[in-house]
Amino acid sequence: MPDQARRAQLAASLVEVRRRIARACSAAGRDEGSVELVAVTKTYPAEDVVLLAGLGVTDVGENKDQEAAAKAASVASAGAAVRWHFVGQLQRNKAKSVVRYADVVESVDSLRLASALDAAAGRHRNAPLDVLIQVSIDxxxxxxxxxxxxxxxxxxxxxxxxxxxxxxxxxxxxxxxxGLMAVAPRDWEPGRAFESLAATAERLRADHPDATVLSAGMSNDLEQAVRHGATHVRIGTSLLGMRNPLR
Structure with missing residues (x-):
């Protein structure tokens, strides 16, 4: 039987996160449906992903291949279907593993990594791998x-x-x-960081009109990210709380 207490905790957190997204969209004059939630479940168990999927969460982010690969297999065996986003720094030697389960890699930041993913995806996937380029704001x-x-x-x-x-x-x-992904530097005001990112995204779309995804904003700065055009926000702590994580 699912952990009903944990399910209730996640459900309440999900309601509040979605309210924050809706308020941020309203303040920015945007449609609520223009921003997607990516639940970042790193260090949390596969059971949490299954519960979130049952609550309507469709996109899940992970940042370490060893944990993500095992978790994706466990979630699939439980019969839950989500889109997996790899959001952490990725070593080229992990490309072969990541392309087997990830639907999106958000952290491509070099020509060598792009080449490694291209080669691995060509061998181990039947469909193209969605890619976001991670931008260094500072x-x-x-x-x-x-x-x-x-x-x-x-x-x-x-x-x-x-x-x-x-x-x-x-x-x-x-x-x-x-499209693009970025994290606001800790020593920058988030609004300033995401304004810079939005300008970069606009230039990218001039050359690549289909690169419309902008993954920006986390638990502490999602409002500023939405104000500056984020289409995806990556939420961990505000959604999963302070439950004892995996080690």
Missing amino acids: GDPARGGAIDPVTTASPSDPERDLGRIAEAVAASGSLRLR
Whole structure:
């Protein structure tokens, strides 16, 4: 029998998160349906994903391959169907594993990673893999992310150039460029960060009109992200609470 107490906890949190999204959309003059929720369940068990799926959550994010692969298998065996988003930094040697279960990889930030995913998806998938390019808003190499030279005063690095990565993904036969993802730097005001991201997204769409997805905003800044055009918000703590996570 499902954990009814946990289900009730998740249901209440989900109602509040959806209310926040609806209020943010209203404040921004946007339709509530223009923003999708991605439930970030990293460190939480597969049982939580199954419960969330039963509550109507369709998209789930994970950031570590070893955990995500096992969790995706467990959720599938339980009969629940969700779209898996890989949202963490990804090593090229994990591409073969990730393409087997992920529907979307949100963290492509280099030409080498795009190439590795293209090769793996071509061998192990029957349909193109949706890809978001992760953008570095402040250019800090420690956090990863592609560089938009228009907005980021960062040393030139062709490997991390946003335009080059976008062209490589768009030209791939096994990947499909859907848009951008970013995390607001901790030392930036979120509105400023997402305003910069929105400008980058607009430039990307000028060259790639189908790249309409903008994944931005988490539990503490979803309102600012929605105000600046986020189409997907990645919510963990506000949805799953402080339950003891997996180790």
